């Protein structure tokens with residue numbers, strides 16, 4: 487099973503929770519808007535990915551698994 491991570495930069499409010507939860511997958515640009523470092527984070531704990539989704543106050547993060 488592989489995960490695909492997407493973040494909607496238009497709705498991101500720069501809270502940074504995703505970066506605090508999973509800094510290997512998420513970063514923020516100079517304006518604080520989310521940047522996905524690893525769209526296909528193989529080997530990353532799925533529970534942490536799910537936590538990043540839940541912790542985002544803007545609902546900007548989507549994780550799909552195939």
Ligand code: SF4
Pocket residue numbers: 493497498499500501502503504505512514518519520541542543544545546547
């Ligand atoms: S937690 Fe959500 S709102 Fe905060 S930086 Fe990450 S994507 Fe943006």
